[in-house]
Amino acid sequence: MTYLRRGPVFRSLAGGLSAALLLSACMGGTATDKSGKDAAAGYDPKATVTLTWWTGQTEAAETTAEQLAAQYHTLHPNVTIKTSPGAPTTDDLLTKLSAGFTAGSYPDISYTFGSWAGELGASGHTQDLTSYVNDPTFGWNEFSPAARETATVNGKVFGVPSLVDNLALIYNTKLFDQAGLSYPTAQWSWDDFRTAAKKLTNPATKVYGTAYSVSGSEDTTWHLWPLLWQHGGKILDGTKPAFNSPEGVAALESLRQMAVDDKSMYLDQTDEQYPRLFNSGHIAMMLSGPWSLLDIKAAKVSYGVAELPGFNGDHETVSGPDVWALFDHQDVNRAGASRDFIKWLTSAQIDAKWNLAIGNLPLRSSEQNTPEYAAYVKEYPGGDKFFANLANAKQARPTVAGYDELSRNVGDAIAKVLQGTQSPQKALDDAAKKSADSVTG
Template sequence: MKRSMVVVIPVLFTLSLVASGCGGSEGNTSKPTAAASDKPTTSPSQTKDSTNGSKLTLRFATWDTGDALKIEQDIAKKFEESHPNTKIQVEAYGDGFDQKLAAAIGANDAPDIMYMWDFPTYDANLEPLDDLMNNDVDLKRDDFYPGLFNYVKVDGKSYGLPAGFTTRIMYYNKKLFDQAGVPYPKEGWTWNELKESAKKLTDTSKKQYGIGIRASNDPYDLQGMIWSNGGSFISPDGKTIEGFMNGKETAEAAQLLGDLLKQKSGVVVGGKNQQSGDDIFKAGKIAMWESGIWPLDDFKKTGVDFGTVVMPSFEGKPLKGVVAESAISISKNSKYKKEAWEFVKFYASDVAIKMRTADLPVRKSVADQMKLSQDPLFQPFFKMLEASDNTPAFLLNPKWNEVNRNLTSAIDAVISGQNAKETLDLAVKDSQKFIK
C-alpha cells in the first residue's frame, strides 16, 4: 500500500492508502500523458506481447521496494505454481510509479496488472471489474470488508479489487501516561479529553510533549477528523467547496491542531532538520502519535510500551475515519484480461494476504484466522474501519489535485500559527477556478 494517499495508502496510500495510509498525497488527478523521457526501460522480454516459451507472460507494476517487493515476487511465484502456463513479471516502478505508469499508458505499453489507488486519474485506462467481482463465486466477495469497495469506485464503477488497507488510530506511550498519572485513553474518548491529557503529559523542561503534530499534513489524512466534527472539504456531489472547505466545522477541527501547538501541549515533528514522529515517539518524547499501521511492528521491535486506541470524537458527534487503501487493477488494453483476473483474484486470496505484512487483511476471515480482530493493538484499526463510510474528496472531483495544493498550504499555515478560518477562506478563493 502506498503510505501516502494516498495511499498509501499498500497505504495508499498512503497508499497513500493512502499512503498512505491505507498513506498522504491525494495524487495527480490529471489524466496521464506520454512522456518519452519517463518511459520505463524494458527489455524485449518485457513487451506487452511477450511469452516465455509456451507460457503467457503478464506484467505486474508495483510501487513497492525492498522487503515488500520481495514478498510480491514470492506471491507471483506462488501463483505460477498453480498456473504453470502463466508467468508473472513483477515490474518495480518504486517512487517513480505514477510517472512511469503514465508514460507506459501514453506509449500504449501499459502493464497488464498494476497496483492502484488514484482511480480518478487512471479510470479511463482501467478495466471495470464489477461484473467479474459479482459473477465469480470463487472470489467470495462477501468476505471482504464492505467499506473498502467505496475507495475503488469512480462514477459508480469499480476499477480495482481491494488488496490492503490501514485506518488511522492513536498510539500512546504507556510509560509516559503512568509517570504523569494520566489514565490511558479509551474507546469513546473526545478531543477535549485529548487536550486535557496532552497538557498533563507535557514537560517542556524534558522536551516531552503530549502529542506530535506533523509539520506538513496531508489533507487526505485529516479527513476523518474533519468528518468527525461534521465538516467536509467538499460537498457530497463534488461540485462545491464554498461553505465546506472553509465551513465552521472544518475550520474548528483544523484550528484544534494549531491550538495544541500554541498551548505547548504538542510539538511539531517531521519538518526540515527534524526527526519523524515515529522516531520521537520511540524515544519517549511524545506521549501520543496519530498514524496508520506502518510503525506498529517497529514500535514492538524497539520495545516501546505502547497501546493503541481509536481516534477521539467531538462531543455529541459520531466518530469518523478515513482509509488508506491499495488495490489491484487490470489495464483496459490488456490482451489477457481473463488471465489477469485470475492473478488479481489470487492476490486477494487467503494465501497471498497472509504473505503480506505491510498492511491489514482485506478479508474478514483472514483477520479472524490471524486473530488480529481480537488483538488489543489491532482492534482499533478495525473499529475505525467501521466508522470509515465517507467518500474522500479526491474521488468526488477530478480536479481535486489542484484544489488540494491550496488546501495543503492552508493547513500548513494553521500549523504555523495562522487562523484556520482565514487561511481556509483564502484557499477556497484561490481554488474556485478549478471547481467551476
C-alpha cells in the first residue's frame, strides 16, 4: 500500500487521542476562519503565493504528489506548492497539526483521517468551504454521501474527500469450492453468512469461516456500525451515545454467536493478522475494503467480492473516507489558491492519475467512464464491486469531537463480548456510560 497506513481499518486511535487532547486547547470555533468571513473573499487568482501541502504519503506516492504539484505550477506559474509527507506516519499528522496550531506553523492543506473531523472542525483554523463546494462547477454531488458528510462539521464543509472506501465481503473461492458451497450473493443475509462460516470452519486444517479484530481499535469498532445501521440503530442520538440500544445489542449478538457459540470466527488480537491469514488460505471470508486487493493480488489468492450480508434486505455498509483539510492563514490569496488546487486535484481527470494510480477507488462517480478506471478494475478484480458498494454507504461515522474516545470504548466492549467475558448489553451499556462525557457536537 502506498499510503503510510495500510488502510482505514488499521488506524490506531490511541495515538490520536493524545493529539485530540492537545487540540482541545484550540477548540471553541467552528469549521470556518477566525473572522467569521469567507477566508478567500477577495481572492486574486493572479497573486503570487506559496502553499504548503502535507500529503501523508510514502516516498513512492510522494513522488507522484510532487509531479502533480509541478503540473499545477505549470498551469498556474504564480502558485508554488511545497509538498512533504508532513509527519513520519499519517497517524502522526494530527499531533503535528495540533503543535502547528499552537506555534502558528501549520500547512495550507493536509491529508487527514475522517475520524479527526470533529477535532479539526472545532479547531478554529479550518476554512468554511460550504459555498465553494456547492457551486455547480465543483460537482460536490459526485462524491458519495458518506464522503461529503465526513468532510462536514456542524453543517460546514472544512475539506474535500481525499480517499473513499467501504467494507464489503471478500471470499476465498477455492475454500468455497472445497466445501461445496455456492459463492456469496448480493441477497445474502447474516444468517446465510453465519451458516457458511460454520461449514467453512475446519479445525483440522486451521481454517476459520471468518475473522474479527479484537484489538479494540477503530478496526474493531467500525465493523459493527453496518450491522447497527442495518438493524435501524444509531451511534449517537444528538450527542448522547445510542449504540447500546436494542438494535445495537442485536447487532453485536449476531457477531457473538459466531465467535463464542459457533467458534467459526478467528479473533485477531491485532489489526493485521487476519488479512494475512486470509491471504494464506486460513480464513474463508473477510469483511474488508478495497485496500486489501493489493495484498490479495500479490498473494495470488483466488477470490471474489460481494456486498455485505444484510438484515431484512438492508445491505448498508460503512465508509472510512479521508479528507484534504484546508486551513486558514488570514491570507485570502493562499485560501483561494488552496481551494483551486484541491478542486483541480480531486477533479475526475486528475484524480484518475492520483487515487486510481495507487490502487484506491476513484473519488468521483464521473470517473467510472475513464480509461484509468477500466485499467484499475482489470488489475484489481472486484474493485468495481467496491465502487458500486459506495451506494450502500448511506451515512458516516459521527464528525464530533470525542469520537475517537467513543470508538475506543466501543472497541473494548466488542472485544469483551467476542471473547466471551461479557454480554452485549452489559458491554455496550458500560461503553455508553464511559463515552457520555467525551462526545460534543
